[in-house]
Amino acid sequence: MPAALQTEKLCKTFGALTVAQNVDFRLEAGARHALIGPNGAGKTTFVNMLTGALAPSSGRILMNGEDITKTRQAARVKLGLGRTFQITTLFRRLPVLDNVALAVAEREGIARHMWKAAGRHNAIKDEAMALLATLGLADDARTPAQDLPYGKQRLIEIAIALGLKPKVLLLDEPAAGVPSTESERILQVLDRLPSDIAILIIEHDMDLVFRFAKRITVLVQGEVLVEGPPVEIAHDRRVHQVYLGEQHHA
Amino acid sequence: MSGYTVDARIRWTEWIPFVVALAAFFLLPEYLALGARILIFILFALSLDLILGYAGIVTLGHSAFFGLGAYTAGILSAKLGITDAFVQLAAAAAAAALLGIATGAIILRTRALTLLMLTLAITAILLEVANKMSSVTGGADGLQGVVVAPILGLFRFDLYGKTAFLYCLAALFVGWWAVRRIIYSPFGAMLTGIRENGARMHAIGAPVYWRMVLIYTISATMAGIAGALIAQVNQFVGLNVLGLEPSGDLLVMLILGGVGRLYGAFVGPVIYLSVQDWLAKQYPEYWYFGVGALLITVVLFAPGGILGLFDKCLQLFRQKSSARPSAR
Numbered sequence: 001m002p003a004a005l006q007t008e009k010l011c012k013t014f015g016a017l018t019v020a021q022n023v024d025f026r027l028e029a030g031a032r033h034a035l036i037g038p039n040g041a042g043k044t045t046f047v048n049m050l051t052g053a054l055a056p057s058s059g060r061i062l063m064n065g066e067d068i069t070k071t072r073q074a075a076r077v078k079l080g081l082g083r084t085f086q087i088t089t090l091f092r093r094l095p096v097l098d099n100v101a102l103a104v105a106e107r108e109g110i111a112r113h114m115w116k117a118a119g120r121h122n123a124i125k126d127e128a129m130a131l132l133a134t135l136g137l138a139d140d141a142r143t144p145a146q147d148l149p150y151g152k153q154r155l156i157e158i159a160i161a162l163g164l165k166p167k168v169l170l171l172d173e174p175a176a177g178v179p180s181t182e183s184e185r186i187l188q189v190l191d192r193l194p195s196d197i198a199i200l201i202i203e204h205d206m207d208l209v210f211r212f213a214k215r216i217t218v219l220v221q222g223e224v225l226v227e228g229p230p231v232e233i234a235h236d237r238r239v240h241q242v243y244l245g246e247q248h249h250a
Numbered sequence: 251m252s253g254y255t256v257d258a259r260i261r262w263t264e265w266i267p268f269v270v271a272l273a274a275f276f277l278l279p280e281y282l283a284l285g286a287r288i289l290i291f292i293l294f295a296l297s298l299d300l301i302l303g304y305a306g307i308v309t310l311g312h313s314a315f316f317g318l319g320a321y322t323a324g325i326l327s328a329k330l331g332i333t334d335a336f337v338q339l340a341a342a343a344a345a346a347a348l349l350g351i352a353t354g355a356i357i358l359r360t361r362a363l364t365l366l367m368l369t370l371a372i373t374a375i376l377l378e379v380a381n382k383m384s385s386v387t388g389g390a391d392g393l394q395g396v397v398v399a400p401i402l403g404l405f406r407f408d409l410y411g412k413t414a415f416l417y418c419l420a421a422l423f424v425g426w427w428a429v430r431r432i433i434y435s436p437f438g439a440m441l442t443g444i445r446e447n448g449a450r451m452h453a454i455g456a457p458v459y460w461r462m463v464l465i466y467t468i469s470a471t472m473a474g475i476a477g478a479l480i481a482q483v484n485q486f487v488g489l490n491v492l493g494l495e496p497s498g499d500l501l502v503m504l505i506l507g508g509v510g511r512l513y514g515a516f517v518g519p520v521i522y523l524s525v526q527d528w529l530a531k532q533y534p535e536y537w538y539f540g541v542g543a544l545l546i547t548v549v550l551f552a553p554g555g556i557l558g559l560f561d562k563c564l565q566l567f568r569q570k571s572s573a574r575p576s577a578r
Contacts, residue, residue: 051453053452053453073452073453073455074452074455074456074457074458075455076455077453077454077455078455082453083453085449085450085453089447089449089450089453090446090447090450091442091443091446091447091450092446092447093446094253094442094443094446095253095254095255097254097255098253098254098255098439098442098443101253101254101439102439102440102443102451102454103454105436105439105440106440106454106455106456107454107455110436111436111437111439111440111456112436112437112440112461113435113436113437114431114432114435114436114437114438115431115435116435116436117258117431117434117435118252118253118254118256118258118434118435118436118438118439119253119254119255119256119257119258119434120258121254121436124254124436125254128254141255142255160450160454161453163454164454164455
């Protein structure tokens with residue numbers, strides 16, 4: 001069975017700076033996979049290449065065995081590749097419902113329609129509303145996204161991606177900036193995501209990573225250092241060196 | 251004003267502009283020429299609001315489409331003898347749409363200041379073309395002898411401007427209806443998404459570039475129709491329909507009224523052109539000073555335009571009136 005998402009010898013250089021070096025990576029169907037690594041390891045660059053926001057310098061990206069290296073970002077979304085952003089990227093002044101409805105409408109091909117009022121597209125609204133309800137955001141549907149507390153904004157970030165009904169979901173630090181007391185709420189949401197979605201999570205919150213992921217890849221300076229189940233990673237000497245070494249130098 | 255949470259039914263307040271226009275028709279017969287000009291600029295401002303207010307595309311070159319529309323209608327009539335009003339409108343719309351899609355496809359790949367400069371460059375080029383091709387356009391002397399046959403074979407453009415006023419009002423009504431539809435539609439909601447966060451629109455799979463080219467072309471078409479109207483009503487086309495000045499005037503009108511609120515495009519031209527008309531009579535030498543002072547006042551004290559200020563007052567009033575009973 002082909003992997004949901006796979007890279008082969010993926011490289012990215014910015015001038016003399018190498019941010020991804022021969023990254024071979026497999027995200028299996030229905031996986032709960034985490035990508036970790038110290039700051040500047042190239043995690044977000046890697047995600048941006050997967051989504052098509054950045055073009056790799058060389059190498060291939062495959063989705064369900066199909067080469068999507070040259071496929072545009074919008075087309076990859078249509079194939080079922082969704083993402084969230086490390087830095088909250090919402091439609092800030094629009095109501096929460098619209099934040100999600102825009103994604104649902106885009107998926108359903110309704111976003112091009114110019115005649116019937118958006119407010120009368122009940123199927124879109126209902127689906128967006130149901131999605132918000134599952135994340136506990138139903139009461140905030142009519143509030144502008146920017147007026148909600150940060151923790152809830154992080155949930156909207158996930159809700160928009162879920163509105164696309166992705167088969168593969170890339171979560172770029174979903175708990176970034178959220179105090180640990182509130183990251184529990186995000187973990188609950190992640191735990192309840194449909195099991196057929198393959199999820200790649202990038203996260204600094206190690207507690208969250210080890211509780212959520214069934215498999216972990218460690219990226220250091222653009223290269224895969226080691227990959228394996230959480231137990232192995234937790235006891236891997238090289239991983240300890242990277243993280244502890246970083247602390248000693250800091 | 252758009253999106254999935256709003257009720258798209260027309261509220262009674264939305265008829266006010268048209269009631270006011272009809273009232274003006276009966277009560278201010280000596281101002282019908284100014285009135286028709288205002289109606290045309292409202293249509294023009296509506297077209298700008300579509301791209302600036304909703305899609306967030308900043309332009310100083312919208313006069314390119316207005317001017318092209320005016321010259322298309324004018325040349326059809328004065329040079330080719332085609333005097334049917336609707337044929338002129340259709341030709342102007344088609345020409346402006348073509349220019350819209352051709353230039354939009356190139357310049358909408360850029361952003362911010364680059365985009366602004368490119369829009370300005372396009373209208374400046376058209377201005378120079380109109381200036382140099384004087385055998386067709388009349389050059390600096392303008393295009394004389396623009397004739398319009400009676401509308402539908404029935405209504406002749408009269409000396410008092412009655413037909414012209416109602417004709418423009420009808421055109422504005424159709425334009426307003428179409429713009430309102432677009433704004434309230436999923437497409438309109440999608441445009442606000444582009445304005446609010448382009449990166450996120452890409453990430454949810456929207457072909458942002460093509461959508462921008464599409465709305466830019468629709469807006470250009472409307473601006474072209476507005477231009478054709480001004481040619482028909484004035485029975486003359488001058489170089490002042492092209493270049494920075496009409497674009498700038500238009501932008502000022504929309505900012506004055508309020509950007510991205512649909513009715514800001516109504517309020518702005520009414521105030522701007524009325525004040526301009528009045529000041530030009532009172533202080534023929536200094537009238538621009540008055541217009542400038544008005545703009546500075548609005549931008550400083552009411553960044554949402556006159557309608558934005560009105561909204562704030564209404565909110566304050568509602569808060570006070572709702573606070574009173576609970577205080578007891």
